[in-house]
Amino acid sequence: MQKERTIIDFEIIWKKINHSTTEQEERLLSGWLKENPAHQRYMDNAMNYFHEGSIFEDNKTMSENAWKAMNIKERQSATHRTAWIISISAAVIAILMAINYLIPNNELSIAPLAMEKAIQIKAGTNKALLILNDGSVHDLTASKSLVLNEGGAEIKSAGDKLQYTRQKNITKEVKYNTLSVPRGGEFFLQLSDGTKVWMNSESELRYPVQFNGKERRVELSGEAFFEVARNEKVPFFVESGEQTVKVLGTEFNISSYKEDQSIYTTLVKGSVEVSLKSMPEIKQILAPNEQSSVNKLETQILKHIVDPYNYVAWKDGRFVFDDQTLGAIMKKLSKWYNVEVVFASDEQRDFRFTGDLQRYADFGEVLKKIGKTNEVKFIIEKNKITIR
Amino acid sequence: MLAEDKILFNEIKNRNLKVYEALFSNYYPPLVRFAEGYIFDKQECEDIVQNLFIYFWENAEKINLDLSIKSYFFQSVKNRCLNHLRDLQIHDRHNLLYLEALINQDNYEELQDPEIIVKINAAIAQLPEHMAAIIKLKYLEGKKLTEIAQINQISENTVKTQLQRAKEKLRKILIDSTSIYFLF
Numbered sequence: 001m002q003k004e005r006t007i008i009d010f011e012i013i014w015k016k017i018n019h020s021t022t023e024q025e026e027r028l029l030s031g032w033l034k035e036n037p038a039h040q041r042y043m044d045n046a047m048n049y050f051h052e053g054s055i056f057e058d059n060k061t062m063s064e065n066a067w068k069a070m071n072i073k074e075r076q077s078a079t080h081r082t083a084w085i086i087s088i089s090a091a092v093i094a095i096l097m098a099i100n101y102l103i104p105n106n107e108l109s110i111a112p113l114a115m116e117k118a119i120q121i122k123a124g125t126n127k128a129l130l131i132l133n134d135g136s137v138h139d140l141t142a143s144k145s146l147v148l149n150e151g152g153a154e155i156k157s158a159g160d161k162l163q164y165t166r167q168k169n170i171t172k173e174v175k176y177n178t179l180s181v182p183r184g185g186e187f188f189l190q191l192s193d194g195t196k197v198w199m200n201s202e203s204e205l206r207y208p209v210q211f212n213g214k215e216r217r218v219e220l221s222g223e224a225f226f227e228v229a230r231n232e233k234v235p236f237f238v239e240s241g242e243q244t245v246k247v248l249g250t251e252f253n254i255s256s257y258k259e260d261q262s263i264y265t266t267l268v269k270g271s272v273e274v275s276l277k278s279m280p281e282i283k284q285i286l287a288p289n290e291q292s293s294v295n296k297l298e299t300q301i302l303k304h305i306v307d308p309y310n311y312v313a314w315k316d317g318r319f320v321f322d323d324q325t326l327g328a329i330m331k332k333l334s335k336w337y338n339v340e341v342v343f344a345s346d347e348q349r350d351f352r353f354t355g356d357l358q359r360y361a362d363f364g365e366v367l368k369k370i371g372k373t374n375e376v377k378f379i380i381e382k383n384k385i386t387i388r
Numbered sequence: 389m390l391a392e393d394k395i396l397f398n399e400i401k402n403r404n405l406k407v408y409e410a411l412f413s414n415y416y417p418p419l420v421r422f423a424e425g426y427i428f429d430k431q432e433c434e435d436i437v438q439n440l441f442i443y444f445w446e447n448a449e450k451i452n453l454d455l456s457i458k459s460y461f462f463q464s465v466k467n468r469c470l471n472h473l474r475d476l477q478i479h480d481r482h483n484l485l486y487l488e489a490l491i492n493q494d495n496y497e498e499l500q501d502p503e504i505i506v507k508i509n510a511a512i513a514q515l516p517e518h519m520a521a522i523i524k525l526k527y528l529e530g531k532k533l534t535e536i537a538q539i540n541q542i543s544e545n546t547v548k549t550q551l552q553r554a555k556e557k558l559r560k561i562l563i564d565s566t567s568i569y570f571l572f
């Protein structure tokens with residue numbers, strides 16, 4: 001008897017990731033998944049990719065490591081091999097120059113330079129992009145000011161904060177704006193209901209210009225601290241990825257970066273309810289000093305007691321690390337200082353540090369402090385830090 | 389075939405290790421990212437590309453390069469990925485994975501697949517004007533971030549965020565349009 005083989009189209013996997021499979025497709029998919037563990041692995045990897053983005057980091061380390069791995073492979077596979085003939089002639093040099101010319105950003109000459117004087121990487125500043133309902137983009141930087149009127153609200157930007165003021169004429173159509181803060185930036189935002197939002201680097205918030213209905217709803221990616229204006233009749237919701245947080249009036253921090261495995265919600269004051277968007281029956285109520293984590297691949301919400309200061313200090317100009325790995329620390333710092341961080345080996349990633357640092361200091365100062373405490377060396381070239 | 393490619397390929401046949409390494413360091417990252425759009429598995433993607441390079445080096449005499457080294461590499465990785473998908477019993481009827489691979493590797497202008505390129509251009513036309521402009525500069529004209537920032541008088545960071553948003557939007561349009569396309 002021949003073993004059954006289910007063939008599926010990738011479309012079904014795509015639909016599964018976007019929660020739009022039909023019953024028939026579900027059956028087909030689960031049949032396929034059961035046939036071979038490799039199928040389940042493919043499904044998991046695809047989900048991970050579409051939720052978290054590419055697994056690969058920077059090009060240079062990638063090709064350097066692979067080149068080493070290749071040489072080992074070749075030696076293993078070689079039975080009889082002609083000797084490498086390396087002819088470094090004028091012709092070859094000309095060819096290499098031709099490659100350089102043809103392909104910009106090419107990395108033929110690899111010379112990591114350790115230069116003390118290069119330690120001049122400045123901390124992030126107030127900067128953001130405001131994207132209006134019609135898709136037009138306004139650059140809000142520290143030096144500019146802006147006054148707009150949209151969807152029944154007055155919008156004012158003074159370079160470091162953006163403020164919405166509700167006006168009397170209520171419009172039917174709800175207009176949405178998006179505030180997008182790049183790497184190396186932060187911004188303060190006050191919504192039309194008086195809610196205050198501190199936005200961290202590489203974060204985006206989408207919100208209605210004016211809250212009209214029975215609820216207030218915003219969408220966050222990245223990290224932000226919220227001080228929600230109290231209004232028990234009109235609950236406030238923050239959606240980020242798979243998670244929904246329901247709020248009455250309170251202070252809390254949400255960290256929901258695309259590349260992170262989990263979404264963290266830390267409560268300072270009041271009370272919030274954390275639930276899963278796709279399965280609202282799964283929920284947890286947080287009390288002050290509690291933090292929830294929602295793993296993007298699992299359908300559960302975990303709760304732990306934390307010192308909220310460690311998680312919200314960024315908005316008051318501090319970086320606080322309590323026994324955290326260097327890998328996690330550098331990830332945060334790289335967003336704020338807008339630098340690329342490369343670890344020469346995985347060993348350093350797991351070194352743990354505790355500290356309370358100034359967020360507005362130059363990067364060099366911060367690195368010096370970390371460098372002092374352990375055997376870690378930082379090599380800085382332009383905007384790239386290599387740790388060995 | 390380009391004259392430069394002819395010279396380079398001849399050097400490969402002459403077992404010039406320097407040229408081999410140069411080709412490797414240039415093409416390895418985009419090829420692995422391209423494979424990632426099909427396979428999503430780190431080890432598998434790296435294996436596919438590394439095995440291709442080993443094959444390329446050991447069988448240079450037998451290989452027939454019609455177009456360019458670049459299109460040979462991408463076409464070969466595509467074939468190897470499709471073989472892998474076949475083993476997993478997955479079809480890609482709507483080219484969803486192909487589109488993902490193209491977007492993920494960041495530079496599709498030189499790939500020789502007119503049907504797909506037409507679709508991508510049609511999708512770009514549906515983007516809001518400022519997004520379309522930035523996407524064209526980056527992916528069709530191959531401009532660097534600094535150059536785009538200068539042209540538009542905005543910061544490099546702004547260019548990055550705008551590109552990211554434009555890419556996400558483009559992906560959605562591409563996928564929607566191919567599903568519709570194949571419905572009829």
